[in-house]
Amino acid sequence: MTATSADFSRPPGPQEAVSLGIDPETLATLRGLRDTYGDLVSMQRPNGRLAYFVNDPVEVRKILVKRHTRYNKGPGFERVKMLLGNGLIVSDGDTWRRSRTMIQPAFSRQKVHDLTDIMLECARTLERRWSAAVAAGETINITEETNRFALDLIVISTFGDDAAPWIATEGNNPFEFLSRDSARDLTVVMRVREVRRLLLELIQARRSRAGQQHFDFMSMYLAARDKSGQPFSDEELLDELITLVVAGFETSANTLNWAWYLLSSHPEIEQAVIDEAGEFLPDAAAVNHDNAGAMVYTQQVLEETLRLYPPVWLFTRRSHSEDEIADFDVPVGTDIYLSPYLLHRTDRYWPNPDTFDPSRFALDDQPKKERPYFPFSLGPRRCLGEYFSFLEMKIHLGLLLPRFRMSLADPGDPGLELGINLRSARDIMLQPSHR
Numbered sequence: 001m002t003a004t005s006a007d008f009s010r011p012p013g014p015q016e017a018v019s020l021g022i023d024p025e026t027l028a029t030l031r032g033l034r035d036t037y038g039d040l041v042s043m044q045r046p047n048g049r050l051a052y053f054v055n056d057p058v059e060v061r062k063i064l065v066k067r068h069t070r071y072n073k074g075p076g077f078e079r080v081k082m083l084l085g086n087g088l089i090v091s092d093g094d095t096w097r098r099s100r101t102m103i104q105p106a107f108s109r110q111k112v113h114d115l116t117d118i119m120l121e122c123a124r125t126l127e128r129r130w131s132a133a134v135a136a137g138e139t140i141n142i143t144e145e146t147n148r149f150a151l152d153l154i155v156i157s158t159f160g161d162d163a164a165p166w167i168a169t170e171g172n173n174p175f176e177f178l179s180r181d182s183a184r185d186l187t188v189v190m191r192v193r194e195v196r197r198l199l200l201e202l203i204q205a206r207r208s209r210a211g212q213q214h215f216d217f218m219s220m221y222l223a224a225r226d227k228s229g230q231p232f233s234d235e236e237l238l239d240e241l242i243t244l245v246v247a248g249f250e251t252s253a254n255t256l257n258w259a260w261y262l263l264s265s266h267p268e269i270e271q272a273v274i275d276e277a278g279e280f281l282p283d284a285a286a287v288n289h290d291n292a293g294a295m296v297y298t299q300q301v302l303e304e305t306l307r308l309y310p311p312v313w314l315f316t317r318r319s320h321s322e323d324e325i326a327d328f329d330v331p332v333g334t335d336i337y338l339s340p341y342l343l344h345r346t347d348r349y350w351p352n353p354d355t356f357d358p359s360r361f362a363l364d365d366q367p368k369k370e371r372p373y374f375p376f377s378l379g380p381r382r383c384l385g386e387y388f389s390f391l392e393m394k395i396h397l398g399l400l401l402p403r404f405r406m407s408l409a410d411p412g413d414p415g416l417e418l419g420i421n422l423r424s425a426r427d428i429m430l431q432p433s434h435r
């Protein structure tokens with residue numbers, strides 16, 4: 001059975017072709033289709049491909065977890081490939097499995113704990129800059145600041161001391177274009193080429209210094225071996241290192257951007273985070289993974305932020321084997337669309353879905369397990385950086401929130417920019433003062 005065969009059973013949907021991208025129109029389209037046809041919708045795309053929009057939590061879980069081997073990454077990823085080559089986020093099948101097995105050990109809790117000092121140092125850099133802003137009476141562009149924090153952190157965690165000269169001088173970070181340039185266009189291709197040239201030199205220099213102990217993701221990737229004892233080739237390494245920076249930067253930056261926005265307009269929740277930070281991170285000397293890990297309320301705040309603003313708001317897949325969704329057939333070549341953003345805001349599962357309420361994630365709230373929630377995806381392709389990102393975000397908020405009172409300089413809704421990542425449409429400006 002293929003998507004062009006006539007006799008297969010498919011969910012209800014519109015007769016006319018439907019345009020789907022990764023953009024604001026697509027969110028409105030998917031919402032409209034769900035409201036008209038229900039949780040499973042089929043449609044034809046203008047290119048003739050069959051597409052299903054799956055908004056049923058049980059079926060979403062099946063696609064991402066139990067039946068994941070029947071699906072590859074879907075539409076939209078061709079553009080990302082320009083940037084990431086064949087790195088972990090975009091690769092499929094045996095290539096993905098080999099890389100994932102080689103890379104996974106670098107993300108063990110123990111290894112991530114060794115990066116805690118870097119997380120602290122990056123937060124302290126912001127503390128110094130924000131103190132200067134308070135003294136000068138300046139507002140803070142928190143969107144830029146969280147971008148800078150997350151980018152510096154992932155770049156130093158990946159390249160260690162080699163990244164120091166990039167961070168020390170403003171405008172010197174070869175990855176900085178990622179935070180400014182969301183368009184995956186020709187300028188990006190040029191910049192990626194430059195970055196690859198630079199990283200190749202770095203890889204070669206590291207190899208010639210073999211034996212010297214560096215602790216960072218790059219050293220772990222260099223030491224990784226597959227089942228037959230082979231390391232990554234230079235090309236593979238370049239793809240994986242760039243993938244790591246891209247995967248690890250914008251997602252955390254956007255989550256922190258939204259967290260500051262939500263906290264600055266919810267003073268009681270903000271105070272509860274400050275109280276918790278006072279208990280577990282009273283000063284910089286107390287920052288370690290145990291103390292940050294114990295900040296369960298801050299964790300709930302971040303989980304709730306990710307419910308409202310999941311950075312990856314739309315997942316796509318393409319079937320390469322036949323499957324079934326509910327009682328419907330999935331022919332080979334069907335495009336699948338899944339939206340955490342829409343499911344996270346469905347009132348059937350999340351009462352008052354637009355309200356910011358971290359207590360939904362309280363530990364004793366058992367029904368949460370039955371609710372659709374997948375900001376980090378689910379199953380074997382689930383995010384590798386989940387633990388890293390919660391630790392970095394707790395250290396960031398735990399250190400900075402008790403020191404700076406932030407009020408929204410422009411209280412209007414910042415709006416959504418629905419690209420590959422869900423960003424705020426306009427930068428969020430905060431007026432800081434010392435507490």
Ligand code: HEM
Nearest residue numbers: 088089247248251252255312375376377381383384385389
């Ligand atoms: C709040 C922060 C983050 C969120 C919400 C997030 C979300 C996600 C999602 C949804 C995916 C799967 C995408 C898909 O299947 O289409 C993913 C994959 C991935 N993420 Fe994250 N991510 C975050 C932070 C990080 C960080 C900090 C790192 C690295 C340090 C990272 C590394 C990765 C990698 C390597 C993959 C590919 C996994 C694979 O395909 O095997 N992520 N992430």
